[in-house]
Amino acid sequence: MMNKRIYMDYSATTPMREEVLEEMMEFMKTEYGNPSSIHSFGRESKNAVDTARDRIAKTMNAKGKEIYFTGGGSESDNWAIKGYAFANKNKGNHIITTKIEHHAVLHTVEYLVKNHGFTATYLDVNAEGLIDLEDLKKAITDETILITIMYANNEIGTIQPIKEIGAIAKENKVAFHTDGVQIYGSGKIDVDELNIDMMSMSAHKLHGPKGIGALYIRPGIRLDNLIHGGAQERKKRAGTENVPGIVGFGKAAELAYEDLEERIEEKIRLRDKMIDGILDNIPYTLLNGHRTHRLPNNTNISFRFIEGESLLLSLDMVGIAASSGSACTSGSLDPSHVLLSLGLTHEVAHGSLRLTIGAYTTEEEVDYVLEQLPPIVERLRQMSPLYEEIQGGN
């Protein structure tokens, strides 16, 4: 039997780096104090929290006091959007976003529209997943208070023209939030240069712990709290601080940005090998997302005539962990809204496969995937009535 375990799902979550766990251990074992406490147990936790805040701030040219810890990327998205909308509803009720946002943004905007009197524009994307800046400009009205556009897409890896979006937002005096969950830790970010007012992050995407995230908030940007209560996080996000999580996040951020350039290069090399290896060797395939404005770790390919979940199961049986935009993996009926927004038919969207690599991915693993994939695809196609039709037509 197969006992290889090849992880190709780094965009879903990542293993913690050893150094990260190591730094966390102290705070899970001995330094358990509450940072808000006055006694020495608490004081050491407080220092550790401040250090982590500074480490993260440094990676994006921000200040420690502009970083607020949250319980994860979804909370950050919810807070930025609901918090800003509620705090600024006297200025207007219109929000601009895109059709390919993560559900943490999309469902949040939909909720505000459905239940709290806001309106929204959902920008289209082109076949590569890029928005049109002209569309954005046209969408802005006197009522527009917030633009929320993701930095890089979690499914197809497409990276938006964030700097241009930031400039448009600034020019129009509209706040700009970006979901940076996928890019943070894998891309160079300068919040000033990019005119980002708020940015969501999630530690477990960059070899940090799960259940901890952050929101960058530019000074002057006012938002209602999402979680009211104690005075933690300068009164903006209540709840006893998850000190080990925060410490781990800080360490992970520091490590991610230590040797960023090299790691980006290496990932792009492996990613391109994966993409070309599949497109060149398996017929009826197509790359989803932009060929170059793309996360360094993302391969997303549609295999026509087969369905994603059965592909995933087959890969899992040979030890490869991947993901798919197939509806069947989410328990819903429709395939990924992102893939449909690219203009894919339902059938093609159902047959998508996402392979995302990470810090521990080796060339051998990529080779192994390239070796295993063709017979699996062929076997599933042989079972498919859609393939039969095509073959019959030849």
Add this chain to the structure above:
Amino acid sequence: MMNKRIYMDYSATTPMREEVLEEMMEFMKTEYGNPSSIHSFGRESKNAVDTARDRIAKTMNAKGKEIYFTGGGSESDNWAIKGYAFANKNKGNHIITTKIEHHAVLHTVEYLVKNHGFTATYLDVNAEGLIDLEDLKKAITDETILITIMYANNEIGTIQPIKEIGAIAKENKVAFHTDGVQIYGSGKIDVDELNIDMMSMSAHKLHGPKGIGALYIRPGIRLDNLIHGGAQERKKRAGTENVPGIVGFGKAAELAYEDLEERIEEKIRLRDKMIDGILDNIPYTLLNGHRTHRLPNNTNISFRFIEGESLLLSLDMVGIAASSGSACTSGSLDPSHVLLSLGLTHEVAHGSLRLTIGAYTTEEEVDYVLEQLPPIVERLRQMSPLYEEIQGGN
């Protein structure tokens, strides 16, 4: 120099039990998969999450599917209250709570009143911190949709008559949420018997990890999401699951309820020794909270003529970690709203000390506190102009 470290602040947070960390380790090291994934990495996380859910449910006579994981007690409180209020605003806009709630409840209710058109009644408490059930009944109107009353108070330890409150809520067809953060893990709870519709919990209060909490939700209770996004937690709370946190919470809950009765007895014995030891040996002291309807681990005493923070600092210097309702510890100007609600003057409220014991507290530690406290109090009193007045008056 002093190098004793005596932790008397278990109500602020607790150290993790070894068995808890042990179970978490597997999920921090090898089983890092995303539970929502289809591949084998994710599957094992999913099982672990389900096990934890069941473990917690079992401790309160609930079902696994009625437990929803959150990022902590504050999030649970915010979700229960905002979520229920927003989802049921067509039924009414009135919320009943008390004056001594944790800020996670109080500030949330205040926010709904100030910014979202709700109204609220804040019930008074008597000198022992108990609400009057007649007040509660009288406060209910046709517009009342939610009663949120804490199970046990974090500062003074007073335990409310939850069963009676639940019965009143049920009779009046009003939903009943209780902040169970302080009681969960230290008291026997049966959500059915008590008619609890929602209950907040936080793992780090019961020797579990920080940054993970839960909300019990009775089937049929409808609430808006606080954190929208992915389909996690049966679509009610988005965000990649904090698997190690959840696993740790489950284990901590199991352990807490394994030998609950014995541990309660032992804590009460030590607590009473502490309370009596202070009241009997130090003049001008008074116990805050109810003498018997009280958390087994809570001692809260006001020392007249001195201020809490300087007391805490002095204790810290002899290795004792405690907390206070003094304004100075919170950075605000007013002392604890809880102590003021009992009818204490500002001066007396400022001079309060909370000593909360836990699983690792020994009799020797209690003795040590009882030995250290009198000279410290005397020294601070000698510095106090208020004490001078009293002494002068003799």
Add this chain to the structure above:
Amino acid sequence: MYTEIVMDHFTNPRNVGEIKDADGIGQVGNPKCGDIMKMYFKIDENEVITDVKFKTFGCGSAIASSSIATELIKGKTVKEALNVSNKKVVEELGGLPSVKIHCSVLAEQAIKSAIYDYASKHNKHYVELEGFDPAAAEEDHH
């Protein structure tokens, strides 16, 4: 997520393929929903299903449901096959996740659809098929 039986039928599906001179062919589902099942039946003069093959575009449970359904009806009479319900399919698979129950419904409908085809070609009438609309089954099986 899936039982061992499901995984076995997914990994080694029985009766995959086509029958060139089939007596009845049924296709249900559509690519929009991500599931298409096609079944081919050989039926003899005693109305016994002597051979059956399937092709399926769909998730693991769709493939497993097709496989087990074909096993359940092979060698059975048409009447018997018409009594194979989606419940039976789920049961034989040792259970399906609730979001996947529709796959078993699809298998039941594929059987009915193939027999419907056979019935119309051979001028047969089965009470079990009353109210069954193969076009609807192709459109939406949910």
Add this chain to the structure above:
Amino acid sequence: MYTEIVMDHFTNPRNVGEIKDADGIGQVGNPKCGDIMKMYFKIDENEVITDVKFKTFGCGSAIASSSIATELIKGKTVKEALNVSNKKVVEELGGLPSVKIHCSVLAEQAIKSAIYDYASKHNKHYVELEGFDPAAAEEDHH
């Protein structure tokens, strides 16, 4: 949280106590806010503060601020003492957390208040005290 100097002055406060026959006594702050500072001055005919004592009800930084303030003015003239600002107190302590700055303000006001008392008893007038209202300082020092 606190600097070593603050902790030192909190642990070993200088000049704690009362002066029975003080020439000036000032009390500022109130129990509502959690801080009361009382200062006793001995002042000689050359307007030199020859002795000073304090009593403080308050947090660690209130006690430390009182202590350092008394040190700063002991042996100084009244005029010099009136020029000790809260900034100076903070500086000498090596800094205070921002939420504790008011404690240093209180120390400055305690000095002024004691001198105000001395001045009124001795019919003196100091421009530095113009606009200073000891009753207000007792009511609210924030």
